[in-house]
Amino acid sequence: MTPDRTSLSGRDDAPATDADERPLPARREVERMRDLLPAIEPERRVDDWGRSERVEGVFDATLIEFFYRYWFRCEVEGIEHVPSDGGALLVSNHSGALPPDAAMIAKAIRDEHPQPRPLNITVEHFFKGYPGFSMLIPKIGCVAAHPANVHRLLFDERQLVLVFPEGRKGTEKLYKERYRLRRFGRGGFVEAAMRAEAKLVPVCVVGAEEAAPVFAQAKLLQRMTGLLYFPITPTFPLLGPLGMLGYLPAKFKLRFLEPIDTVGMGSDPASDKGLVQTVAQEIRARIQENLHEMVGERKSVWFG
Amino acid sequence: MSEHDAAGETMTRQPAHTTKRVLVTGLSTYWGGRLAQALESHPEIETIIGVDNRDPTRELTRTEFVKVSNQHSLIQRIVTAAEIDTVIDSRLVVDSMTTAPRLAHENNVIGTMNILAACATGGSPVRKYVFKSSAHYYGCEQDDPAFFTEDMRRPHSPGTAIERDIVEAEAAVDEFADRSSNVTATVLRFTNVLGPHLATSHARMFGLPLVPMVLGFDPRCQFVHEDDVVHALEHAALHDIPGTYNVAADGVLALSEVIGLLGKRPLPVLPPWGTGAIAAPLRRLGARFPDEMVNQLRFGRGLDNRKLKATYFAYGYTSRETVQKFGEHLRLHPVLRGSEGSYTYEKEVEEFLRWSPHVQRDDERASEEPFGI
Numbered sequence: 001m002t003p004d005r006t007s008l009s010g011r012d013d014a015p016a017t018d019a020d021e022r023p024l025p026a027r028r029e030v031e032r033m034r035d036l037l038p039a040i041e042p043e044r045r046v047d048d049w050g051r052s053e054r055v056e057g058v059f060d061a062t063l064i065e066f067f068y069r070y071w072f073r074c075e076v077e078g079i080e081h082v083p084s085d086g087g088a089l090l091v092s093n094h095s096g097a098l099p100p101d102a103a104m105i106a107k108a109i110r111d112e113h114p115q116p117r118p119l120n121i122t123v124e125h126f127f128k129g130y131p132g133f134s135m136l137i138p139k140i141g142c143v144a145a146h147p148a149n150v151h152r153l154l155f156d157e158r159q160l161v162l163v164f165p166e167g168r169k170g171t172e173k174l175y176k177e178r179y180r181l182r183r184f185g186r187g188g189f190v191e192a193a194m195r196a197e198a199k200l201v202p203v204c205v206v207g208a209e210e211a212a213p214v215f216a217q218a219k220l221l222q223r224m225t226g227l228l229y230f231p232i233t234p235t236f237p238l239l240g241p242l243g244m245l246g247y248l249p250a251k252f253k254l255r256f257l258e259p260i261d262t263v264g265m266g267s268d269p270a271s272d273k274g275l276v277q278t279v280a281q282e283i284r285a286r287i288q289e290n291l292h293e294m295v296g297e298r299k300s301v302w303f304g
Numbered sequence: 305m306s307e308h309d310a311a312g313e314t315m316t317r318q319p320a321h322t323t324k325r326v327l328v329t330g331l332s333t334y335w336g337g338r339l340a341q342a343l344e345s346h347p348e349i350e351t352i353i354g355v356d357n358r359d360p361t362r363e364l365t366r367t368e369f370v371k372v373s374n375q376h377s378l379i380q381r382i383v384t385a386a387e388i389d390t391v392i393d394s395r396l397v398v399d400s401m402t403t404a405p406r407l408a409h410e411n412n413v414i415g416t417m418n419i420l421a422a423c424a425t426g427g428s429p430v431r432k433y434v435f436k437s438s439a440h441y442y443g444c445e446q447d448d449p450a451f452f453t454e455d456m457r458r459p460h461s462p463g464t465a466i467e468r469d470i471v472e473a474e475a476a477v478d479e480f481a482d483r484s485s486n487v488t489a490t491v492l493r494f495t496n497v498l499g500p501h502l503a504t505s506h507a508r509m510f511g512l513p514l515v516p517m518v519l520g521f522d523p524r525c526q527f528v529h530e531d532d533v534v535h536a537l538e539h540a541a542l543h544d545i546p547g548t549y550n551v552a553a554d555g556v557l558a559l560s561e562v563i564g565l566l567g568k569r570p571l572p573v574l575p576p577w578g579t580g581a582i583a584a585p586l587r588r589l590g591a592r593f594p595d596e597m598v599n600q601l602r603f604g605r606g607l608d609n610r611k612l613k614a615t616y617f618a619y620g621y622t623s624r625e626t627v628q629k630f631g632e633h634l635r636l637h638p639v640l641r642g643s644e645g646s647y648t649y650e651k652e653v654e655e656f657l658r659w660s661p662h663v664q665r666d667d668e669r670a671s672e673e674p675f676g677i
Contacts, residue, residue, distance in 0.1 A: 131520025
């Protein structure tokens with residue numbers, strides 16, 4: 001790539017000091033740094049994050065297609081709320097032993113959106129260290145949930161990123177606690193979006209809780225296997241590791257809510273802890289409210 | 305283009321204040337030699353002095369070699385006597401398999417402190433200090449970001465001896481930079497280098513018929529071509545770029561992709577747990593598998609290279625091209641083996657060529673008939 005080097009402003013006013021002390025870079029410098037991003041060589045089928053076009057394609061055409069179309073029969077609302085360009089952070093509720101929600105959201109954007117874009121799914125660092133997962137997870141579009149990764153994707157590469165602020169607390173929760181949102185961390189995702197000047201898009205997923213109900217968590221087995229958690233589901237551990245994919249055919253409903261723009265929130269909103277918490281709370285409330293509405297409207301778990 | 309850009313243009317296009325008299329440490333290392341060769345082609349550099357405790361390994365025409373260990377009093381005398389304005393510190397050992405740990409520590413930490421002490425005395429003529437560091441500074445852990453930027457601290461304390469040394473050496477350089485405000489201090493952190501002339505642990509591994517991988521892992525790898533390393537050092541020597549910069553080529557590849565580009569086959573035999581424990585017996589069997597590489601084979605590492613590119617540095621190769629070039633070398637190596645002449649330093653001949661009044665030191669002649677054949 002021969003980057004279009006346009007500006008040199010900011011070279012002297014932004015020396016290599018502590019990241020925390022550095023003010024937001026000037027607009028022009030930002031553009032220049034974006035121009036300097038390495039291009040993906042056309043011969044390559046793997047990108048710099050480790051995402052493999054080939055592996056993703058195979059998964060998309062087989063397993064995910066099957067689950068999306070025939071097993072969960074996904075129904076999508078408000079796909080137009082996913083912006084067609086610029087960075088956007090999708091925020092969703094989370095559930096299921098091996099959560100199917102992320103793959104379905106990615107597939108919905110790929111299939112239903114007028115200008116589909118790849119979705120980057122943030123996952124725990126745990127997966128990078130676990131053999132097998134470590135190999136597969138980045139290839140299908142997952143990145144470790146490191147603030148620097150999210151920032152680069154949203155701000156520099158202006159891509160779509162999906163986060164589950166509930167994190168492990170969401171997937172650990174049992175069937176009896178379904179559709180009750182857990183705490184939204186410390187609002188780190190809102191901070192990341194603000195710093196990246198990205199839009200926040202709340203997403204509600206109904207059906208995943210019934211598709212992969214967790215009846216109990218086996219602490220001892222979790223410690224023995226070194227996994228994040230060891231859920232007891234209808235098929236796991238009964239059918240072995242593949243039992244993780246033994247989803248029940250619940251009807252999936254995905255609803256993308258109206259995006260929240262972080263640009264108009266002041267000069268440096270990310271450092272305003274109060275504002276960050278307020279926005280995080282509001283997003284949580286909106287998702288919870290819509291979840292209640294969607295579950296209330298649903299006549300059957302299996303047929304919608 | 306706005307006038308703002310034009311102003312910026314003149315600001316950095318301007319060559320460095322005065323890079324005229326250069327001291328290269330570690331002249332006999334591959335990097336020191338290559339760098340001195342590169343600097344010799346710049347007529348505006350009057351003097352190039354190289355120090356090392358071994359004889360030079362590369363042919364040089366006008367670089368003066370002084371055999372000296374890393375004693376700061378001696379180096380300080382050289383610096384003052386020759387009025388050195390730029391010191392390029394290219395001694396760093398980054399592979400624990402090439403040097404014994406004690407010697408590596410001696411060179412990387414104590415050596416750096418000595419060189420810095422030699423540059424930091426009152427009234428020192430040194431105005432620029434370039435330190436060749438390594439991406440081992442960042443280490444390699446499970447919870448690393450996908451792309452390290454220069455302002456990131458490593459999340460965990462260093463796990464291997466080499467990493468500890470590099471962190472310590474950089475801390476010394478930082479302190480030096482803080483204390484000496486009139487010196488431009490540049491730190492270049494190089495990622496894994498690949499190239500035909502360099503026998504790194506990665507090169508050795510890729511030279512095997514089957515490339516070992518850790519079972520269940522496909523780490524991301526980034527490389528930089530050996531020529532780009534020399535160019536980056538040269539760039540830092542000739543321009544004023546204070547601060548720390550990552551040097552890594554565009555593009556981060558998956559290890560499986562690298563193996564494919566080299567036309568090799570992967571051999572996923574290393575156990576996913578206790579990889580470090582198996583490294584020791586493997587080393588005893590002759591495998592070149594240093595400690596600092598163990599985690600790289602599991603988690604990989606990527607660097608953000610934009611800061612250096614923003615100073616108008618242009619890489620000659622991407623990571624992918626670097627690997628392809630290296631693949632070509634691997635295929636050619638059996639054919640060319642032994643045909644490249646090796647160089648031995650002859651002290652008397654070199655001194656005669658540099659100092660005898662009978663040698664005609666004409667620039668044109670020099671380009672026709674290089675000295676020191």
